[in-house]
Amino acid sequence: MGRLKIKYRRELNTTENLVRKIGLILITIILICIFLPKQPRFRYEFQKGKVWNHENLISPYNFAILKTQEELNADKKSILNTIQPIYNANTTTSKEQIDQFNTDLAEKWQSSKLDTTHENIVDYRNAGNAILSHLYGKGILSLNNRFQNRSNDKSPASKHYNFTLIQDKVASQKNTADCYTIESSYGYMDEIMPKLTKIKQKSWLEETLKNYITINYIYNDQQTEALEQNAIANISATRGVVQKGELIAEKEKIISNETYQKLESLRKVYEDEGKISGNQNYVTLGQFLIISLALSILMVFLFLFRKDIYFNNRLLVIIMIVIIGMLAVLSWAIKIKIPNLYYIPFCAVPIIIRILFDTRVALNIHLLMVLLAGLFVPNSFEFVFLQFMAGIVAIYSIKTLVKREQLFISSAIILGTYWIAYIGLVVTRNGSIDTIYWSDLLPFFVSVMITLLAYPMIYAFEKLFGIVSDLTLMSLPIVTPSYCGSSLLKLREHFNTPYRWLI
Numbered sequence: 386m387g388r389l390k391i392k393y394r395r396e397l398n399t400t401e402n403l404v405r406k407i408g409l410i411l412i413t414i415i416l417i418c419i420f421l422p423k424q425p426r427f428r429y430e431f432q433k434g435k436v437w438n439h440e441n442l443i444s445p446y447n448f449a450i451l452k453t454q455e456e457l458n459a460d461k462k463s464i465l466n467t468i469q470p471i472y473n474a475n476t477t478t479s480k481e482q483i484d485q486f487n488t489d490l491a492e493k494w495q496s497s498k499l500d501t502t503h504e505n506i507v508d509y510r511n512a513g514n515a516i517l518s519h520l521y522g523k524g525i526l527s528l529n530n531r532f533q534n535r536s537n538d539k540s541p542a543s544k545h546y547n548f549t550l551i552q553d554k555v556a557s558q559k560n561t562a563d564c565y566t567i568e569s570s571y572g573y574m575d576e577i578m579p580k581l582t583k584i585k586q587k588s589w590l591e592e593t594l595k596n597y598i599t600i601n602y603i604y605n606d607q608q609t610e611a612l613e614q615n616a617i618a619n620i621s622a623t624r625g626v627v628q629k630g631e632l633i634a635e636k637e638k639i640i641s642n643e644t645y646q647k648l649e650s651l652r653k654v655y656e657d658e659g660k661i662s663g664n665q666n667y668v669t670l671g672q673f674l675i676i677s678l679a680l681s682i683l684m685v686f687l688f689l690f691r692k693d694i695y696f697n698n699r700l701l702v703i704i705m706i707v708i709i710g711m712l713a714v715l716s717w718a719i720k721i722k723i724p725n726l727y728y729i730p731f732c733a734v735p736i737i738i739r740i741l742f743d744t745r746v747a748l749n750i751h752l753l754m755v756l757l758a759g760l761f762v763p764n765s766f767e768f769v770f771l772q773f774m775a776g777i778v779a780i781y782s783i784k785t786l787v788k789r790e791q792l793f794i795s796s797a798i799i800l801g802t803y804w805i806a807y808i809g810l811v812v813t814r815n816g817s818i819d820t821i822y823w824s825d826l827l828p829f830f831v832s833v834m835i836t837l838l839a840y841p842m843i844y845a846f847e848k849l850f851g852i853v854s855d856l857t858l859m860s861l862p863i864v865t866p867s868y869c870g871s872s873l874l875k876l877r878e879h880f881n882t883p884y885r886w887l888i
């Protein structure tokens with residue numbers, strides 16, 4: 386099946402048209418400058434396990450070495466293991482339960498239908514009071530699984546843990562091994578009953594006492610959580626100090642874990658310092674020059690190879706909206722510090738441009754946009770490599786778009802490209818497959834799912850700007866050569882747009 390190639394009619398090359406074009410470009414540059422982050426960038430690019438290709442890097446000032454995430458997690462786990470849970474002693478529980486037992490005993494005694502001819506109820510009352518007083522004196526609590534599972538020790542002793550007991554506003558240290566649970570209280574009664582010689586109906590008394598056993602040491606979740614959060618907040622995020630004049634990285638030496646962490650710490654200090662003391666006007670000027678250069682190259686490309694787009698301001702508006710929109714989303718994501726920038730659907734841009742225009746235009750715009758984005762994201766090389774590879778695959782996978790099913794196939798291919806490229810980069814950088822965190826693959830899946838929203842956006846552009854894309858042409862009936870000319874004429878009349886024609 387032959388494809389209908391779409392070209393666009395030029396607008397008149399007048400002075401007014403040229404002024405509008407220049408104004409559009411200037412507005413685009415200014416908007417992008419407004420959106421992008423305003424802070425100096427660390428000049429060096431580096432990767433763990435790679436060679437340091439720059440000159441020897443000497444520390445320009447004293448700075449603290451940041452801990453890795455693994456170190457912070459280990460510190461957090463260690464500090465949490467030292468936190469003792471807080472329990473509050475309910476001093477009224479024991480009195481209430483013992484008094485209730487003494488009140489109910491006579492009635493239960495009468496209704497028990499036991500042979501109590503030669504027994505004295507006072508002996509039962511005294512025995513019950515003694516047992517309940519002992520249990521509540523030791524304390525009855527419920528064990529917390531979180532504190533039981535702190536260690537890998539499976540011995541019975543490991544099930545117990547220290548805790549802080551607050552009683553009458555006085556804190557004391559105790560261990561759960563010295564207290565009772567509901568279950569161990571029953572076990573204590575099983576042990577003590579045979580020793581009560583005056584009690585004949587031991588089983589009856591034990592079953593009766595079970596109704597008056599409840600927890601009087603209550604776990605305080607809020608105070609324990611506050612104690613843990615305070616301890617976590619006090620964890621130091623740094624370890625050691627790099628002195629001014631100290632060698633950080635040596636030329637042509639492998640960047641070790643320690644060197645990498647020093648470089649990351651220097652980068653963080655440099656960029657934070659730049660936010661405070663850097664001249665924002667110079668940063669804005671630099672961004673203006675870079676963005677102006679990128680858009681100038683794009684306009685030169687359109688003038689040389691796609692004059693029909695270059696001379697049509699309406700089509701230029703579409704391109705500028707797509708570029709501004711994606712860079713604005715990137716800036717917003719950096720500002721709110723989303724967990725991973727790969728959630729952003731960068732492949733939506735080449736897909737939209739490819740379907741509305743052609744492969745060359747999509748490839749050039751995607752390349753320029755990714756290079757611009759790489760100036761403001763961490764790990765620029767990794768970011769640019771992944772987005773460029775995925776963008777190329779996105780463009781190639783819809784080169785011959787004849788069925789809507791290809792859109793989903795294209796998404797699957799893009800996702801596969803992301804995953805393969807990411808795994809390859811991680812293995813190359815770290816030299817081990819064990820360093821791959823499979824949860825890091827999730828952002829790529831989310832990004833591809835969001836990329837599917839590019840297709841309804843294409844229809845929106847068609848309605849808003851009065852153009853026709855390949856997606857719309859796919860829904861039209863196939864015409865035969867015998868009346869191809871009249872059919873194309875009807876297509877022009879159907880879409881009623883003076884800005885493009887079909888050949």
